[in-house]
Amino acid sequence: MPKHMTFGMIVGNRGFFPDHLAKTGREEMLKVLEAAGIRTISLTPEQSKFGAVETPTEARLCADLFRKHRDEIDGVIVTLPNFGEERGIVDALRLSTLKVPVLVQATPDRAADMKISHRRDSFCGKMSACNNMMQYGIPYSLTAQHTVQPDSDEFRKDLAWFSSICRVVRGFTNLRVGAIGARPAAFNTVRYSEKLLERSGISVDTLDLSEVLGRIERLKDNDDAVQLKLAAIQKYVSTNNIPIAALIKMSKLGVVIEQWMQQTYCTVSAIQCWTSLEEYFGVVPCTVMSMMSDNLFPSACEVDICGTISMHALALASETPSALLDWNNNYGSDPDKCVCFHCSNLPKHFFNDVIMDFQAIIAGTVGKENTFGTCVGRVKAGAMTYVRFSTDDFHGKIRGYVGQGEFTNDPLETFGGAGVARIPRLQKLLRLICEQGFEHHVAANFSQVASPVYEAAVRYLGWSMYNHDSE
Numbered sequence: 001m002p003k004h005m006t007f008g009m010i011v012g013n014r015g016f017f018p019d020h021l022a023k024t025g026r027e028e029m030l031k032v033l034e035a036a037g038i039r040t041i042s043l044t045p046e047q048s049k050f051g052a053v054e055t056p057t058e059a060r061l062c063a064d065l066f067r068k069h070r071d072e073i074d075g076v077i078v079t080l081p082n083f084g085e086e087r088g089i090v091d092a093l094r095l096s097t098l099k100v101p102v103l104v105q106a107t108p109d110r111a112a113d114m115k116i117s118h119r120r121d122s123f124c125g126k127m128s129a130c131n132n133m134m135q136y137g138i139p140y141s142l143t144a145q146h147t148v149q150p151d152s153d154e155f156r157k158d159l160a161w162f163s164s165i166c167r168v169v170r171g172f173t174n175l176r177v178g179a180i181g182a183r184p185a186a187f188n189t190v191r192y193s194e195k196l197l198e199r200s201g202i203s204v205d206t207l208d209l210s211e212v213l214g215r216i217e218r219l220k221d222n223d224d225a226v227q228l229k230l231a232a233i234q235k236y237v238s239t240n241n242i243p244i245a246a247l248i249k250m251s252k253l254g255v256v257i258e259q260w261m262q263q264t265y266c267t268v269s270a271i272q273c274w275t276s277l278e279e280y281f282g283v284v285p286c287t288v289m290s291m292m293s294d295n296l297f298p299s300a301c302e303v304d305i306c307g308t309i310s311m312h313a314l315a316l317a318s319e320t321p322s323a324l325l326d327w328n329n330n331y332g333s334d335p336d337k338c339v340c341f342h343c344s345n346l347p348k349h350f351f352n353d354v355i356m357d358f359q360a361i362i363a364g365t366v367g368k369e370n371t372f373g374t375c376v377g378r379v380k381a382g383a384m385t386y387v388r389f390s391t392d393d394f395h396g397k398i399r400g401y402v403g404q405g406e407f408t409n410d411p412l413e414t415f416g417g418a419g420v421a422r423i424p425r426l427q428k429l430l431r432l433i434c435e436q437g438f439e440h441h442v443a444a445n446f447s448q449v450a451s452p453v454y455e456a457a458v459r460y461l462g463w464s465m466y467n468h469d470s471e
Contacts, residue, residue, distance in 0.1 A: 002319050005163050007033065008066050008076040008100075009042035010092055012084025012122075012129065013052035021120055023050040025081020025107055025150075032150045033077075036159055041069045053092050054085040063095035073100055075166035078140075079150070080106040083125030086132040093138050101169055101460055102140040103162045104129060105155065108147035123147050139459050141165060164317040164452035169460045171316040175202045175309070176265050180257060181209040181272025183303045189439045190304040193391040196398055197305070200461060204305060205264045209276055215256045216281070221248050229254045236291055237348060237375055238355040246283050246372040253281070254288040261297075270300040270308045278366045284359045284373040286345035293321050294347035300324045300441070301345055310389045310400070310443035313457070318385070318447035321347035325444055327433070328418075331410065336426045340407075340444065343374055344417025349446070351377035351417070360415045379419025381409045382446045386423075387453055388438055389463070400457060401432065403468030404450045429468050 009029065013022035026042070033040045043065060045051045048058040066073060076098065078089055093102065106122035113119075123146065133140050143158045177197075183190060194204050219226055229251040233239065239247060261269060269292065271285050278284060289299035296319070298311035304324065311322035323346040329339035343361060348354045359371035384407050389400040405423035412420055421444075423429060432438075450469055457463045 003167055004037060004039065005074050005166065006039040006041065006069075006072045008069070008073045008096075008098070009033070009040050010062060010076060010078045010089055011042065011050070011052040012078060012080040012082070012089055012125065013050065013054045014083045014085045014125070015054060017082040017121060018116070018118060019050065019052075019082070021081045021118070022052040025079060026051050029077070029079045029150050032155070033159075036156065038159070038163075041065060041073060053088045055088060056091065059088045059091035060095060062092040066092070066096035066098055070096070070098060073098060074170055075101040075103065075162060078102060078104045078129060080104070080122040080125050080129065081120065083121040084129055086125070086128045089129050090132040090136045090138060093133070094136055101162065101165050101456070102133070102138065103143065103158065104140055105143050105150070105158070106147045108149060141455055141459060161452050164449055165456045165460070167316040167319070168313050168453060168456035171267075171312060172309075172461060173201060175267060175312070177202060177204050177305055177308060178261050178264065178266035178269035179204050179206045179303055179305055180212065180269055181207070181276065181303060184272060184274045186274065187302045190302055190307065190441065192306050193393050196391040196393070196396065200398060200463075202309065205266055207260055209272055212253070212256055213281060216252045219252045219255065225255045226251045232291070233287060236294075237287060240355070242356050242372050243369075249281060249283045250285075250287055250373050253283070253285060254291070257288060258292075268298045268308045268312045270303045270305050272303050273301045275362055275366055278359070278362060278370045282370045284343070284371055286343060286359070286374045287356060288373075289345040290347050290375045293323065293345070294349055296321060298322055299345065301342070304439070304441050306389045306391060307439070307441045307443060310387050313387055313389070313453050314385055314443055314445045314447065314449065317449035317453050317456070318445055320445055320447055321349040322443050322445040323347060323350055323417075324441050326440055327430070327442055331420050336424060337408070337410065337420055337422050338426060339412065339414070339418055340379070340421045340442075341414070341416055341418040344376065346375060346379070346417040348375060350379050350419075351375075352380045353377055375417060376415065377417060378412065379407050379417060381407050383448050384421060384444055385447045385449050385453070386442050386444045387450070388442050389457070390438055397464050398461075399464040401429070401438065401466040401468060402450045402454050402457075403429065404448055407446070423468075425468070425471070428471070432466060
């Protein structure tokens with residue numbers, strides 16, 4: 001279900017400019033936000049002149065209001081219907097102690113109406129407001145155009161973009177990630193720094209596989225929770241020709257993981273797979289993980305913690321499911337196409353048709369009967385955003401890359417969950433991945449949200465990012 005956004009709003013005003021513009025500007029912006037389904041928290045005309053912020057007293061009134069609603073406010077819109085009093089704006093933001101994204105909007109003048117009674121000068125005032133926010137150390141975002149009419153299609157796009165940023169920032173605030181099992185020995189590539197994540201407010205909770213298997217052992221096949229999960233699995237994906245014993249094991253695994261995540265307040269997870277669960281439990285966790293990801297609770301394999309938070313960023317920005325994929329194969333001789341693949345735990349949102357099957361790669365090692373539970377199908381065609389976050393221990397920072405492309409309908413005969421992706425200037429991206437030592441895993445979903453993910457990561461999370469679309 002789409003998240004309903006709540007924005008604080010600061011209406012800038014400066015007295016020796018036409019202040020009636022503050023009145024009409026506030027009314028216009030409130031109408032636009034309401035039409036977009038956004039709840040607004042702002043001073044009223046009874047609390048300040050025209051409900052705007054100009055004086056030190058009004059700045060404090062606004063800050064007090066924002067503090068009362070701090071747990072509800074996803075972001076703040078600074079709207080400038082005239083030049084605006086920059087000191088009042090930044091004081092309101094600083095005194096509120098909010099740590100949320102800020103969007104600065106300035107309403108354009110009309111060339112045919114530039115007399116003193118209606119001249120806004122918000123074109124200039126926006127620069128002053130931004131200069132002061134920079135001085136105060138308040139991060140902020142800008143509309144695509146320097147001035148933009150609130151009731152325009154352009155500003156509606158700005159609002160959608162800003163809402164995505166706010167969802168990512170809120171979703172990463174005090175985020176708890178579940179690391180279930182140990183990193184497989186063969187996957188050094190997904191090593192990460194818990195301490196760097198903790199510095200960004202992301203905590204990792206761990207659960208050993210022995211505890212998972214021990215809790216599963218205590219469950220009975222006919223337990224209500226197990227039977228409910230079994231029904232959910234059978235409703236989620238076609239399970240024809242899958243032994244009921246394997247389905248019961250998957251159900252118990254799902255119950256244990258979900259109960260633990262609820263108990264520890266973990267939102268996303270990364271799970272050990274190769275090959276402990278197959279050898280010592282007898283199923284793959286793919287379907288359980290696919291279902292969580294499809295419900296916007298991303299789950300990554302091989303205990304790829306940075307992979308699952310990459311998935312989470314895309315899911316928050318787009319409000320659609322994300323998958324973790326391998327940059328896996330070239331596609332013929334086309335330099336801008338490649339095959340993206342996993343075994344697979346992809347959410348069913350990624351497929352036109354999906355069935356449950358066995359894990360073809362490791363079945364020869366542990367036996368087909370121990371590898372049931374993959375979600376197999378062809379990735380459907382559509383817009384694609386991809387992102388990868390990584391902890392850089394050597395430089396003490398979190399870094400990443402992001403960009404957009406598309407999944408295509410190009411023919412592909414293979415196993416698992418796979419699709420063909422077309423990425424503009426793919427060879428340049430692949431060179432970056434190799435030269436800078438990024439992992440072979442990448443998060444992707446069906447969206448075009450590279451810009452807000454980049455903005456959230458760089459401006460508000462303070463991470464170092466490469467935006468392939470801007471190169």
